[in-house]
Structure formats: C-alpha cells, structure tokens
Amino acid sequence: MKNYSYEEAIEFFKNLPHFVPPANFKGVMKDFFSLDAENALLEKLGNPHMDLKYNHVAGTNGKGSTSAFIATILKEANYKVGCFTSPFLFTYNEMFKVNGTDISDDEFARIFSLVKPSYDELYAEGISPSEYEILTVMSFIYFKEKGCDVVVMEVSMGGRVDTTNVIPSPLVTVITPISYDHMTILGSTLSEIATEKAGIIKQGTKVVSAPQEKEVQQVLSKVCKEQKVSLEYASSPCLVSRSLKGQEFMVAEFGSSFSTGLLGSYQIQNGALAILAIEKLKACGFFISDSALKEGIRKTKWFGRFTVIRENPPVIIDGGHNRQGAAVLAESLRAYFKDKKITFVLGILKDKEVDVMLDELLPLAKEVYTMHVPSPRTLPADELADMITKRGIKAQVFKGNNIMELEDDAEVICIAGSLYLISSLAVD
Numbered sequence: 001m002k003n004y005s006y007e008e009a010i011e012f013f014k015n016l017p018h019f020v021p022p023a024n025f026k027g028v029m030k031d032f033f034s035l036d037a038e039n040a041l042l043e044k045l046g047n048p049h050m051d052l053k054y055n056h057v058a059g060t061n062g063k064g065s066t067s068a069f070i071a072t073i074l075k076e077a078n079y080k081v082g083c084f085t086s087p088f089l090f091t092y093n094e095m096f097k098v099n100g101t102d103i104s105d106d107e108f109a110r111i112f113s114l115v116k117p118s119y120d121e122l123y124a125e126g127i128s129p130s131e132y133e134i135l136t137v138m139s140f141i142y143f144k145e146k147g148c149d150v151v152v153m154e155v156s157m158g159g160r161v162d163t164t165n166v167i168p169s170p171l172v173t174v175i176t177p178i179s180y181d182h183m184t185i186l187g188s189t190l191s192e193i194a195t196e197k198a199g200i201i202k203q204g205t206k207v208v209s210a211p212q213e214k215e216v217q218q219v220l221s222k223v224c225k226e227q228k229v230s231l232e233y234a235s236s237p238c239l240v241s242r243s244l245k246g247q248e249f250m251v252a253e254f255g256s257s258f259s260t261g262l263l264g265s266y267q268i269q270n271g272a273l274a275i276l277a278i279e280k281l282k283a284c285g286f287f288i289s290d291s292a293l294k295e296g297i298r299k300t301k302w303f304g305r306f307t308v309i310r311e312n313p314p315v316i317i318d319g320g321h322n323r324q325g326a327a328v329l330a331e332s333l334r335a336y337f338k339d340k341k342i343t344f345v346l347g348i349l350k351d352k353e354v355d356v357m358l359d360e361l362l363p364l365a366k367e368v369y370t371m372h373v374p375s376p377r378t379l380p381a382d383e384l385a386d387m388i389t390k391r392g393i394k395a396q397v398f399k400g401n402n403i404m405e406l407e408d409d410a411e412v413i414c415i416a417g418s419l420y421l422i423s424s425l426a427v428d
Contacts, residue, residue, distance in 0.1 A: 001117055006105040009112040010092065016131045035166055037122065038133035042140070042166060044118040049140040052082075052148060054167050055277060058155040058197045059176025061324050062210070062270045065262060065302045066176050067154045069274030073296025074150060074281075075099045077288040082143035082151035084136065084164070089304060089422050096139050098146045111138045132156055136163040150286075160199025169204035172280045173229075174273065176209075177266075178216045179324030180353065194219035206280040207231045210273045232280075237272040239265075244308055244336065251275055254290075258297045264306030264318070265335050266328040271297055304422055306332050314412045315403060319419035323353050326360035329416060333364055341366035343410040345398060346388075347421040350379040354387065361416070362393050369398035369406065373418045 004012075042049060057067045064085050071083040081099055088094040096103035103111075115138055119129060129137070143151050150171070153164040178194050194216040201207055201223050209220060211233055224231040240248040246261045249268040253275075260271055275293065282288055304319040306329065314337070320329045333342055342364045348354050362368075368388050370381040381397045388395035398406075403413060415421065 001113060004109055004113045004116060006109040009109050012112070012116075013092065013131055013135075016134075035133075035161055035163070037127050037129040038137065038163055038166055040122055040127055041115070041118055041129045041133065041137050044121065045115065045137065045141065048144045049137075049167055051144055052140065052167075053150045054170035055150065055152045055172045055174060055281070056155070056164065056167065056170040056200050056205075057152065057174040057176065058159040058162075058200050059174075059210070060179040060193070060197075060322065061320065061328070062176035062266060062273075063154045065267060065270045065300075065305055066174060066274050066277075067152045068302045069271055069297060069300045070174070070277055071097070071152045072100065072300040073274065073278050073288065073293055074152075074286075076296040076299065077286070077292040079149040079286070080147060082139070082146065082148035083154075084139040084143075084151065085154040086132065086135075086156045087419060089419065092135070095135060096142055098143070098148060103142060107142065108138075111142050114141060130163070132163045136166070150281075155197070155200060158199070159197040160195075162200070165200050169202040171205065171284045172277050173201055173205045173207045174209075174277050175207065175212075175220065176270065176273065177324060178212060179322060180356075190215040191219055195223075198223040201227050201229065203227050203229060205229055206283070208273065208276045208280060209233050210269060211236060232276065234269070234273040234276045237268045239268060242335065244311070244314065253279075256294075258294060260297050260300060262300060262302055262305070263308065263336070264328065264332040266332070267306070271300075304419055310403075310413075313410050316412070316414045316416075317422055318414065318416045319422060320416060323356040323360070326357040326416075329414075330360045330364060333412070333414065337412050340411045343406060343413045344368045345371060345403060345406075345413065345415045345421075346384065346417040347371040347373040347381070348379050348384060348417040349373055349375060349377045349420075351377055352379075352418075354379060354384070357417070358388065358391065362388065362391055365393050366411070367394040368396075370395060371398050371421060373420045375418075375420050 055070055057063050067085055071081045074081045083097040086095055093102040093108055155162045155164050178197055198219055207224055207229055235252045237249040237251050240257050247268055248257050248259050250257045251272050278288055307317045309315050309317055318329045320326055343366050346368055370384040372378045372381045385395040385397055
C-alpha cells in the first residue's frame, strides 16, 4: 500500500471533479444522486460506519452552529466526540474534529492512504465515489480509530441522498430551520425541500426540530409518523441580554439562564435546539450534568456566522448564503447596530436567490463593495455591483483583499454572501 503525503492527498481532492449531473441530464436532478458508490466503498473497507453512535443534523441554516453546540456539550460531559461538518473554510482538516481538534495533516494523509486502494479498485470497475463521499468515508474510519463515544454528523446538502445518510439510525435526529436553498437540486417548494431533508429520519431515532414553517411541519409530521418516531419542537428561547461580547438567554424548561459567545439573533435558537437534542441523548443513557450543559453552551465556538473579527470599526463576517440566512443577518444587524448604516462587502454565487438576498440586506446599506467568490459558480463582481446600483445604492468592485483598505468613516463593515468568500479576505 502506498503511503501518500498530505500534499498528495489534497492534490487528489483538488483534481477530483465535483459530483454533479452531466449537462445533458434530463431528469429531476435530485434523482441523479445516489449513495451506491459510497456504500460500495464502505463495503470494501469493512463498513466502519456501522460501529459508531450518531447524532445527525440537517436543515438549511444553523446546522454547523447547532452541531458545534452539541459536540461541545458532550465534550464537557467527558465523552469523546467526533464531529463531521462542511464546507471547510481554509483546509479539509476542519471537517474532521475529535473533541474540537482538527485532524492533523499526518493523520489525514494516513487515513487517505487506507481508503485510496479501495477507491482505485472501484474506479477500475467504472464506479467513481465523489469528493464528499470519500471524505465522509474517511471520517468514519478516523472516528472509529479514535474510539469516539458519539459522532455528530452534519448534512452537507439535502438529506435523503447526502453522503452522511449512509449511517444507521442515529440516537437523535436534529432538524434546523428549513428554507429555500439549492432549489435546482432539492426542489422549488418548501415541501419538496423539506421532504429531501427529512430523508435522514429513520426508524428508531428521536427527532427534534427548530420551529418551522407550516409546510415544513406537515412534511416532518408525515415522515415521523411513517417511520414511527417521536417529533418534538424546541421552544423559543427568551433573550436576557446581548452585546458584541456574547448573549444570555433562557429556555422555558430550565430555571436558569445560558451564556454564549456566539452572536446573532438566531444563535440562541440554535442553542435551544441543541439543548433539546441533549435532553434526548440523556434519555438514551448519556450522563450530562447541568454544569456540563451550561459550560458546553458557553464554550462553543463557530467561526463565520455573525463573527466579530475587528472591533473598531466593527467588522462582521457572516456566511449566510440564502434567503433565510440573509434575513436573519439583517435582523441581527438591526438588533446590534440599530440605526447605523452598514458598509457591505458582498460576494454571492450566481445560483443563489440573489435578488431576494439583496432585498433583505440593501435597506441597511450605506454602500456596497462587491467581490468575486473563489468558486466557478460566482456571480461576477461587476454584475453584482450593477444590480445593486440599479437599486439606488452606491456599489463598486473591491479590487483588494484587505478589508481595512475601505474608507475610514465606515461605521460597521459586514462581509457576507458566501462562506467561500471568507478565506480570500484579510483584515489587518
């Protein structure tokens, strides 16, 4: 067996085509995708995913934050916790965490070296596992080797045919807010999108959900009834206090408050959902004290969602990239900065609901700088600037990469529109 270097492993993934339907595919796009290649790879490797216990997290927004809350609480309760999230911001290593620590370069290369021969065998047979299928399989091997007590798996896209949905029935299935996104693949209605995301619900699990739109509730109720599993919605938390240092909130079922360093009005709802998921894990036999619960909420970190990266002037990064993400970002900017006008730095993918996102954000804008997102799916920065200018807001293409090159009189700077934008920017 060849021992690949970390650089060789990364080069392999960079050169691997993304798993997308061919241009001449005429069917429903979501039906093109399949878990067959991933299951074939897992079979060759001895099905390592079957030896682990899981929490499975799906939804449109808040998946990463909610997963981080759950994983950190479990760590504080002295469990060894694996966490698989996507996409990454800077390196593939970020996708594989054990007790909050990214996989090392050497471990990444070693696990890749274990998987690559089986991939090569399948490729020779005309079966080509995709980038995320291989990464997901690698995560199972890594978490199994590390002896994880429980693994938090975040769905990448959809649910029914997402690469994480090869796992057996999880202990708890968590559904974060569902909204419109990836509509060319998942469907054009909330019901269609919700049906794809509810595809992770299996018999034997306990399902918890954030508050949802009526159409989504109907889908979740139907699927849970079919699978003969319980469904419980997280109660809306009560905000106690808020500043740029953190938030304090209360959940109806607890007599005391929780503190979190995560900002944004939506993060306390993610925290409340995570707390409900933990209560279900306790019913599965996990011992999690109230102090571990509180410390887990307090210590959770999640970069890229309403993250303050500079205080004077405030510079906010937010990776919300769909209509719901833009709406809650606007809500948070109003809550934290009241009547101040925002200098936006925006980069948006062309397959997103650009007009809807601009409808949410531009009423808050003083001016906008546009950028190319480092992705072939980017909306050209000059086209985005033209769209904004036609709406009566001053806009221009940002030619640099250091945000502090912007004019000195900006009251608040907000970098938003795509997670992929974050890795291409500097602040100092």
